[in-house]
Amino acid sequence: MLLAAGQGPIDGAHYMEATEQNVLWGRLPCRETKAVLTVDSGDTVTFDTVSHEGILEDQGRDPVAFFGGYGVSERDVLPDARELAASAVARDPGADGPHVVLGPVRVRSAQPGDLLKVEILTLYRRADYGIVSTRHGHGALPGEFAEKGPEFTFCRADGDTGSIAYGVGRSVRFPLAPFLGILGVATDSDTTAHTVPPGAHGGNLDIRHLVTGSALYLPVQTEGAGFHTGDPHYAQGNGEVALTAFEAPLRATVRLTVVKQAATDLVARPFAETDTHWIPVGLHEDLDEAMRDAVRAALDFLTGRFGMERHAAYAYLSAAADFEISQVVDQVKGVHCLIRKSDFET
Structure with missing residues (x-):
């Protein structure tokens, strides 16, 4: 199964592909970042997100070769992932984060002091595989796993179930619950922030409850909000202890609504809700x-x-x-x- 750009269901009134023009790689938008799309409050936008796993420098920056090592055929590697890996999108591997971030989206009427309500309407898997990354010296137990074992663990997705092989002919199976790790607004600064640490702008919150039907409220820091998203997951345990979750690409449709300051009793920090x-x-x-x-x-x-x-x-x-x-x-x-x-x- 492969959900390539432009194919299959596109549920939003607006659609954004992961092209060189529409992404930041390793950095988050700030007030100086030019919007790639402008929408009205209440509009819906579909994003074709791309996972960073498989396209990074320590993986050869060649997803066909990287995933081929796990038995994935070339035709089952997303074209946009291949194009990004081969592109000249600005990224300093030593200073920038790993995540591919789509946006920013300017929302008309959004002003500092407002909240941007981000409703997760639909999430479709774009592939049937992905990676959990440990990377030597990282995670919750860096000293215990430094230079021990593989840095990358291949995962399969089948229906609503994920699996990881181990031993000889054995695998562990677990439920899938796709969500977007990065949901944020532009920072009120003149420099782009690193994608890894979350903050008042949201960003890399990695809250696994932000599945279809949930909503996230983000305090707007700049005119137009500058919404952005990325870091798609198929599943994550609370803690994300190894370093990453089950990282894999999603097609996500969200509704972006401005909640004016006078109409909200939520505090000025990220806040989520489900049914x-x-x-x-x-x-x-x-x-x-x-x-x-x-x-x-x-x-x-x-x-x-x-x-x-x-x-x-x-x-x-x-x-x-x-x-x-x-x-x-x-x-x-x-x-x-x-x-x-x-x-x-x-």
């Missing part, structure tokens, strides 16, 4: 501080949205909410809180 949960987010270089930041974000949400006394909200979080580690491998660690919406139904 069943509100998800405040905490970020910090130190995991303990990221946890504290998530607790404060959850308290701010509960006191602001429901008028709960702070001590009552604190007690509720301890009794009923779940705090999960988003990831520990992106320099800035992430912790998110799951608050059940049903707990507040009257």
